[in-house]
Amino acid sequence: MEPTTCRTLAAPVVARLEDRRSVFECWLRRVEDEADAGGVVDEARRTLWDARHHCSAFVLGVDASVVRSNDDGEPAGSAGMPMLEALTHAGLTDVVAVVSRWFGGTKLGTGGLARAYGGVVREALEQAVPLTRVLVEEVDVRIGHDLAGRLEHDLRARGVSIGEARYAQEVTLPVLVPVRDAPSLPDLLAELSGGRADLVAASARRRWVDAPDDT
Template structure:
């Protein structure tokens, strides 16, 4: 069964300071280990003079791939706390690199955990996150007598119309969340006395960002 998931749609940067140490968190959407590694290398080159560039990533609809690194910090004080924040927010297809410029004062293990976690939280505030839902593209064919009834049903269920063509009949391409397909099909057939055709075309995922519908392939 396909389920919804949450992704990093647009990355950002956040920064905090702890006892004069700077912690800079950079986020980027990634869909593969290669993309994550390339981003980490890019951050290492950008912040070449920093003492540490710690990272964490989660990839896959169900978070199948996960990795983190303390990059020289004491074990479990950087990468794992960063990964814990991402998991707690249930975000996938995300990579974060936290760069530390040492300020001269040791923070201790607890202080490091709080600082790296805090930098990730700060960066997330500026990121754009998106919940992605399973849906199908559906073609609906109807005559002109049925179009008004169908449009009324679509509006009632807040169904997005992706395309419409008006010739000797009407063809609508609509985006229907998985859980609404059966009910909508039955209602359209009832409203048009079985005259409308309801054809499932393609499985997709979709998200809504600032009222814009975004489509994602499998």
């Protein structure tokens, strides 16, 4: 079944962790695609140029099906994979974590590195505010000028999002409803308009939008 909701990051987060004088700084960002994620890694390299490593992990897609990690010179499996595990456990998608490390002079070993890299990402995730994205169906609703204002008010009162109205012989209201609620829209329109609103079925289109709050 096609996903109709997913969770991502509402705002960037920066977290730091220190272990035996090695410092780990995590940048947690929302991204759109692999190129976007790579851009965050490049930015970290430029900005934190004196760090020895810039390890990364990201999760992409509404079904979180695209996952990648990079150890950036650390022992295999000691950095990128623990970071990725932290991200996937959090249930977020379209997010990248970049952890820059300044070596403190004491080797931490593979286990110590894994705990530190995974730990600083988990710390960033604890500070993060999740954002729900919803797959919506946008359809045009046509109604007479005399009822348009009231219908728009009543739809908004029911939690239905309305785009910018278009005025001609009739008023066209772009109505956005979650895909899961779309089958009930005709009945709702009939109830609120007394059967005078016309749903333009051919106008239906789908897109992802950020929900106003976490649902």
